[in-house]
Amino acid sequence: MSTAIAEHPTSHASVTEDAGPLPQVAAVMAEFENVDDVMHAARTVRDAGFTRWDVHSPFPIHGIDGAMGIKMTVLPWLVLCGGLTGLLGGLALTWWTNASKIPTPFMANLQGYQFLISGKPVWSLAANIPVMFETTVLLSALTAVFGMLILNRLPMHYNPLFKSERFHRVTDDRFFVVIDSRDPKFNESEVTSMLQKLNPLSLEKVED
Amino acid sequence: MAHGHHQHHAAEKDLLQLSGKANGLATVLLIVGIVAVLASLGVSMSSGGLKRFYHAYMTGYAYVFSIAFGGLFMLLIHYLVRAGWSVAVRRIPEALAGTIPIMGLLAIPLVVCAWSGKGDVYPWAQAKPAHPTGSWVHTIEESTAVGPKSAHHGEAADSHSDDYHAKPAHSAAHGSHDDGHAAAPGAKPVSALTMGKMVWLNPAFWTGRIIFYFVFFSLVALYFIRKSRGQDTTGDHTVTERLNLAAAPLTLLTFVLFTFAAFDLFMSLDPDWYSTIFGIYYFAGSIDAMVATTIIIAAVLQRAGYLQHSISKEHYHDLGKWLFAFTFFWGYIAFSQYMLIWYANIPETTYWFAKRGATTNPQQMQLLGGWTVWTLALLFGRLLIPFAGLLSRHVKRNNASLIFWAVWILVFHAVDMVWVVMPEYELGFTFGLPEVASLLGLIGIFTGSVVWRLTRSPLRPVKDPRLPESLAFQNI
Known part of the structure; x- marks a missing residue:
């Protein structure tokens, strides 16, 4: 981290310093001291209509979703689809392996095998339900974990914010509102003046 | 947090003491409940006699005792894990658990029944049961009227469909021929398996255990309730710490005893049958x-x-999660019980499900078709439909839809209790006015007791150290 900053000495120049024309601003970052201030700032940014921005804090803040206007995630629907796939997959698996003699294409040695267990019909739903249950849980859980990672664009190995010396305190006692320059409404001077009105501890342009 | 503080201040102005009208309501509910139970007795006498009433009463009793005990579970488990969110709603489970001593009193008719010597509810409680002779397997077949014969011999169905009706006389005859063991007139046959279990299942020992269970459950419940109420005036946080500590061993003991209580009260309705998961089934x-x-x-x-500002959408959401989780847990346990018995296919255990209509034998279907429908109603109404219905968080956060599913679950819990108890009345479908009246009657008595319990203290703990956390609680 420190080497990165050393390589880009202009990166932590604050707005108040006159550093001349800067190369490519990636984001504007406002620092706050407490939850109330950052919640207020989040509501202001939300109401201004920004879409590519984020709030960073040392711990989860209850109600931040509403303050940021974050819409409900689509993840539950993905998990439902994953679960149903697991359910039907488990059903198909148990049927094919235990109740059919259907061979696998291109694999002559692999085929369904009708195995008689304690005189039960080879196709007995009660015996298949534990398998279906497990595959449902498995695919639901995998969809939940990987869906969450993908929707959050994780793992993220690089973020311009890492270069900011101030941002290090986000894991300790500081709260940040960061507006991405790729936001369609992003205008450097307007964003700066809007955030300035929220009385941040500091305001910083983060460069890439 | 700002929001939390706001919530806390608003909640301080909440109405917390039930008005005097509640006492009147409690009295009305108690009287209506007692009248309904007496009506059940009256109707039973004209259709099936005392035996029918005891079974109807047992159904209602299984229903209300399960809810009262659930309240105790809620207290124990939330102290055990030091839950913060539930403090604002804790007085409700406290009121439910507070009726456990009354549940002990309501068990008196069952104790009377056990001592009557007729075996009306508990076949093992007969003074002189018909005691069949013969080989062990033979005895089992005699006493287990449904299923085992076809499982063993694969005989033609019509040859043993008559056995259902012939069985009591047939077996009683066996008993009277037996070496000097004179069965009481009209005595029900009891298998050798049950005869062996009478060391455990006899009126004296059984009554002793029932008294022990209820004294223990009552003491635990009253201990937690008294301490919680005492904290309302003192605000002493060591009370919470002591209850957290006490909850660990008491949870363990209470649950071991609850499994035994479920065995003694409900599983022993059919003393031949056994299922080690039955206690958990009833618990779920x-x-x-x-x-x-x-x-x-x-x-x-x-x-x-x-409680206008004390209980929020967030608390309902969490209660909804519990409702969803235990709806599924019930299904998980119910299926586990069914599947293991189905897979093992041992006649001594499969017939219990056959009696409940889980059969494809046409002759048995004729007699038990009502229970087949009932069993399928449980599968769909108790598990699959509410599972799908409660899956979404929007359903849990919407008060109207959550209440709908809560009522649904309560209705199907009654269906479940009827399914557990009533097939033991006689082979064939039995459900009617006595059962409905007994269910409503015991619900009346129970609800009256709960209302009376609620009037006795503020409707939420007022000085619990975790109250601010609970009032400010948010899911996201």
């Missing part, structure tokens, strides 16, 4: 019904103007 329904009751009581109190 118990918790689900308790959560549903808590949701409904909270909603009723709020609509009556109480």
Whole structure:
């Protein structure tokens, strides 16, 4: 981290310093001291209509979703689809392996095998339900974990914010509102003046 | 947090003491309940006699005892894990658990029945049961009227369909021929298996255990309730710490005893049959019904103007999660019980499901078709439909839809209790006015007791150290 900053000495120049024309601003970052201030700032940014921005804090803040206007995630629907796939997959698996003699294409040695267990019909739903249950849980859980990672664009190995010396305190006692320059409404001077009105501890342009 | 503080201040002005009208309501509910139970007795006498009434009463009793015990579980488990969110609603499970001593009193008719010597509810409680002779397997076949014969011999169905009706006389004859063991007239046959279990299942020992269970459950419940109420005046945080500590061993003991109570009270209705998971099966329904009751009581109190700012959508959401989780847990346990018995295919255990209509034998279907429908109603109404219905968080956060599913669960918990108890009345479908009247009667007595319990203290703990956390609680 420190080497990165050393390589880009202009990166932590604050707005108040006159550093001349800067190369490519990636984001504007406002620092706050407490939850109330950052919640207020989040509501202001939300109401201004920004879409590519984020709030960073040392711990989860209850109600931040509403303050940021974050819409409900689509993840539950993905998990439902994953679960149903697991359910039907488990059903198909148990049927094919235990109740059919259907061979696998291109694999002559692999085929369904009708195995008689304690005189039960080879196709007995009660015996298949534990398998279906497990595959449902498995695919639901995998969809939940990987869906969450993908929707959050994780793992993220690089973020311009890492270069900011101030941002290090986000894991300790500081709260940040960061507006991405790729936001369609992003205008450097307007964003700066809007955030300035929220009385941040500091305001910083983060460069890439 | 700002929001939390705001919530806390608003909640301080909440109405927390039930008005005097509640006492009147409790009295009315108690009287209506007692009248309904007596009506059940009256109707039973004209259709099936005392035996029918005892079974109807047992159904209602299984229902209300499960909810009362669920309240105790809620207290124990939330102290055990030091839960913060539930403090604002804790007085409701406290009121439910507070009726456990009354549940002990309501068990008196069952004890009387056990001592009557007729074996009306518990076949093992007969003074002189018909005692069949013969080989062990033969005896089992005699006493297990449904299923085992076809499982063993694969005989033509019509040859043993008559056996259902012929069985009592047939076996009683066996008994009277037996070496000097004179069965009482009209005595029910009891298998050698049950005869062996009479060391455990006899009126004296059984009554002793029932008294022990209820004294123990009552003491635990009253200990937690008294301490919690004492904290209302002192605000002493060491009370919470002591209850956290006490909850660990008491949870363990209470649950071991609850499994035994379920065996003694309900599984022993058929002393031949055994299922080690039965206690958990009853427990799963118990918790689900308790959560549903808590949701409904909270909603009723709020609509009556109480606890306006104390219980929020967030608390309902968490209660909804409990409702969803234990709906599924019930299904998981019910299926586990069914599947293991189905897979092992041992006649001594499969016939219990056959008696409940889980059969494809046409002759048996004729007699038991009502229970087949009932069993399928449980599968869909108790598990699959509410599972799908409660899956979404929007359903849990919407008060109207959550109440709908809470009522649904309470209705199907009653269906479940009927399914557990009533097939033991006689082979064939039995459900009618006595059961409905007994269910409503015991629900009346129970609800009256709960209302009376609620009037005795503020409707939420006022000085619990975790109260601010609970009032400020948010899911996201």
